[in-house]
Amino acid sequence: MKRKMLAFFASFLNTTATFFRKKETKDVIWETIRTLAMLLFSLLCAVVVIALASRDDPGAVKVFLTAPFEDGYTVSRILTESIPLMFTGSAVCLMSRAGQFNMFVEGGFFVGAFVSAVLAPELCTGTSSFLVPVLCILAGTVAAAALGYIPAKLKSGLGIDEFVSSLMMNYIVLWVVLYLLNNVWGDPEVTNATKYLEDFAKLPFLSRDNELSSGFIMAVAVAVLCALFLFKTKWGYEIRLTGNNREFASYSGIRTDRVVVYSQLIGSGLAGFGGGVYLLGNYYRFTWKTLPNYGFDGFVIAIMARNSPILVPFASLFLAYLRVGAQQMSLYTNVQHEVIYIIQGIIIILFGAKFLMDMSVKKKRGKEMTV
Amino acid sequence: MIGFVFSEEFLQRSVVFALPILFAAFAALISNRAGIVNINIEGSMSVAAVCGTLAGHFSGSWILGLIVAMLVGVGMSMLLAGAALVLRTDSFLSGIALNTLATGLSVYILYAVLGVKGDSSSAPTAAIPNISIPILRDIPVIGKLLFDQSLLFYVAILCTVFLVFLLNRTKLGTEIRAVGHNPAAAESVGINPRVVKTKALILCGVFSGLGGAFLSMSYLMYFSAGMVAGRGFIGIAAEAMGVGNPVLTALFSFLFGAVTYFSVGAQTVLSFPYQILNTLPYIMTLIALIIYAVIQKNKQSKK
Numbered sequence: 001m002k003r004k005m006l007a008f009f010a011s012f013l014n015t016t017a018t019f020f021r022k023k024e025t026k027d028v029i030w031e032t033i034r035t036l037a038m039l040l041f042s043l044l045c046a047v048v049v050i051a052l053a054s055r056d057d058p059g060a061v062k063v064f065l066t067a068p069f070e071d072g073y074t075v076s077r078i079l080t081e082s083i084p085l086m087f088t089g090s091a092v093c094l095m096s097r098a099g100q101f102n103m104f105v106e107g108g109f110f111v112g113a114f115v116s117a118v119l120a121p122e123l124c125t126g127t128s129s130f131l132v133p134v135l136c137i138l139a140g141t142v143a144a145a146a147l148g149y150i151p152a153k154l155k156s157g158l159g160i161d162e163f164v165s166s167l168m169m170n171y172i173v174l175w176v177v178l179y180l181l182n183n184v185w186g187d188p189e190v191t192n193a194t195k196y197l198e199d200f201a202k203l204p205f206l207s208r209d210n211e212l213s214s215g216f217i218m219a220v221a222v223a224v225l226c227a228l229f230l231f232k233t234k235w236g237y238e239i240r241l242t243g244n245n246r247e248f249a250s251y252s253g254i255r256t257d258r259v260v261v262y263s264q265l266i267g268s269g270l271a272g273f274g275g276g277v278y279l280l281g282n283y284y285r286f287t288w289k290t291l292p293n294y295g296f297d298g299f300v301i302a303i304m305a306r307n308s309p310i311l312v313p314f315a316s317l318f319l320a321y322l323r324v325g326a327q328q329m330s331l332y333t334n335v336q337h338e339v340i341y342i343i344q345g346i347i348i349i350l351f352g353a354k355f356l357m358d359m360s361v362k363k364k365r366g367k368e369m370t371v
Numbered sequence: 372m373i374g375f376v377f378s379e380e381f382l383q384r385s386v387v388f389a390l391p392i393l394f395a396a397f398a399a400l401i402s403n404r405a406g407i408v409n410i411n412i413e414g415s416m417s418v419a420a421v422c423g424t425l426a427g428h429f430s431g432s433w434i435l436g437l438i439v440a441m442l443v444g445v446g447m448s449m450l451l452a453g454a455a456l457v458l459r460t461d462s463f464l465s466g467i468a469l470n471t472l473a474t475g476l477s478v479y480i481l482y483a484v485l486g487v488k489g490d491s492s493s494a495p496t497a498a499i500p501n502i503s504i505p506i507l508r509d510i511p512v513i514g515k516l517l518f519d520q521s522l523l524f525y526v527a528i529l530c531t532v533f534l535v536f537l538l539n540r541t542k543l544g545t546e547i548r549a550v551g552h553n554p555a556a557a558e559s560v561g562i563n564p565r566v567v568k569t570k571a572l573i574l575c576g577v578f579s580g581l582g583g584a585f586l587s588m589s590y591l592m593y594f595s596a597g598m599v600a601g602r603g604f605i606g607i608a609a610e611a612m613g614v615g616n617p618v619l620t621a622l623f624s625f626l627f628g629a630v631t632y633f634s635v636g637a638q639t640v641l642s643f644p645y646q647i648l649n650t651l652p653y654i655m656t657l658i659a660l661i662i663y664a665v666i667q668k669n670k671q672s673k674k
Contacts, residue, residue: 053479053482053483101463154660154661154664158661158664158665158668159664159667159668160660160661160664161611161660163410163463164604164607164608164611164656164660165657165660167601167604168604168608168653168654168656168657169653169657171601171650171653172650172653172654172657175646175647175649175650176646176647176650178646179644179646179647182646183644183646290597296467296470296471299464299467300471303464336478336479336482336488338474338475338478338479339475339479340475341471341472341474341475341476341478342472342475342476342479343475344468344471344472344475345468345469345470345471345472345473345475346468346472347468348460348464348465348467348468348471349454349458349460349464349465349468349469350458352460352461352464352465352468353454353458353459353460354458354459354460354461
């Protein structure tokens with residue numbers, strides 16, 4: 001009996017040991033520790049920057065760190081702030097897995113929001129059905145994807161760098177939307193705004209008291225679906241292969257020019273989808289005068305998530321926490337919330353640093369992900 | 372309308388709008404030739420602009436402001452060097468990171484020094500002087516264009532000559548081209564790519580600094596958040612059109628400047644919605660990129 005127990009114990013130890021000795025497990029553990037360390041470090045940077053900015057406001061750091069958890073409302077603000085980040089983060093993940101640095105996530109989000117906001121009051125006349133928000137968001141998605149097709153096709157057909165062309169597209173889209181907003185489809189009584197939405201065009205609340213829209217669920221769902229798409233479908237496989245080594249992918253029979261196009265189409269579409277969801281769930285009328293910068297935030301998220309859509313919600317929540325902290329701080333103290341951009345910059349550099357990666361993963365394993 | 376385009380003022384003002392694009396393009400050029408993708412110029416320019424204008428305001432000397440702007444530009448470039456060469460973050464990502472950082476940093480500096488948000492119009496700077504040469508400036512057509520401009524216009528011409536000379540006639544230029552072309556090969560003949568890239572980035576920083584200083588010390592006398600407004604990126608496009616050739620790059624920058632001025636100037640002449648006019652520089656950049664790519668493609672298919 002005793003011997004049996006011992007043998008069982010030994011075999012248990014053995015399996016545990018092999019489990020921890022396995023390369024994959026080791027990597028995951030290392031990766032987790034490293035990620036946590038970097039998150040802590042970026043939080044530390046945030047504290048230092050804020051402490052420097054607020055010499056006459058000693059409470060600023062405390063407000064920054066604790067205010068987001070003050071009550072149910074601020075917590076739901078974190079969730080709300082994370083909605084656009086999840087959409088753009090997932091979109092960037094998909095595109096950079098295919099090796100595409102498309103900035104149209106920014107413009108796509110903007111267009112998606114605008115199209116949904118314009119369409120909603122039009123559809124509302126006479127009808128009142130749950131289909132209204134669905135149709136609006138769908139239209140926003142299609143519009144963003146259609147525009148995202150331009151830089152994508154320019155890349156696959158003519159080899160034009162998608163980064164520069166998509167940036168130019170962003171500015172073009174910005175001004176055209178502002179023109180339409182002020183001259184064609186805006187609310188005639190208010191400048192630079194669309195008509196206020198009817199109630200049934202808004203997305204339902206998850207929590208009415210805390211103003212948390214159901215867009216949050218959609219955002220999480222999109223991240224999960226993106227992960228499934230990327231790792232469980234043929235298209236996702238093609239995207240990953242093309243991003244790793246385009247030449248190799250095309251030798252193995254993948255039509256990489258098509259991958260380049262559809263990865264960017266899906267990415268831009270997702271951004272537009274996000275824009276629509278965020279507008280119908282949280283804004284109710286389109287009033288933006290500049291690009292809201294969510295596209296660039298998507299890059300921060302994608303890097304923190306190591307281009308894995310499944311990690312996007314976590315990264316988004318972390319960044320959203322920092323942002324709500326910064327907003328609360330600028331409310332109660334003299335420190336402005338823009339300091340958060342300094343911290344975002346530091347996060348990108350830290351998480352993207354191959355130097356740090358080599359330090360933790362000693363053995364070089366073939367070709368590392370480049371992003 | 373036609374009178375507007377063919378006026379002396381049009382040429383002169385086009386140059387004013389072209390200068391920041393030109394400096395950005397040169398910054399992109401030198402780092403591209405050394406094989407570094409540098410999209411951080413936009414951010415460098417905005418931090419340099421805010422520091423330059425503040426230094427100019429407090430010292431009362433535009434020379435000091437200009438020097439500070441250049442040093443800050445170099446500092447931003449060195450951050451890129453640190454991230455891309457030491458920490459080995461993808462240089463593209465580092466660029467995005469530093470642009471994001473610059474958005475925060477410029478506002479932060481403005482607030483830390485003046486305690487204001489948005490713009491520093493309450494603290495106008497000592498302006499970089501205009502140089503206006505009597506008699507010569509009265510030459511028809513080109514007089515105002517060539518002899519009645521900001522000091523930085525002449526600096527830009529010098530920079531063009533300097534870049535041509537540097538790239539084609541000096542050891543550093545050869546090294547930069549070698550490293551940009553094939554770092555491994557360059558290393559095998561005893562060139563240290565990191566050192567060369569760092570040197571190129573220092574130059575890149577100087578150019579970004581000049582571009583930033585022009586915006587906040589000559590074009591306007593103060594900094595306002597977001598004043599760079601994509602000029603750094605248009606500069607990158609101008610550099611792409613100029614295929615790494617300083618003279619061609621300068622010409623394309625001038626073209627982009629002319630289109631930008633047209634979109635601003637035409638707002639007073641034409642009764643056309645200004646929002647649509649504002650898209651012109653960007654549409655023009657896109658079209659230029661397409662034309663260039665088509666030409667390249669035809670060349671290749673002929674070979």
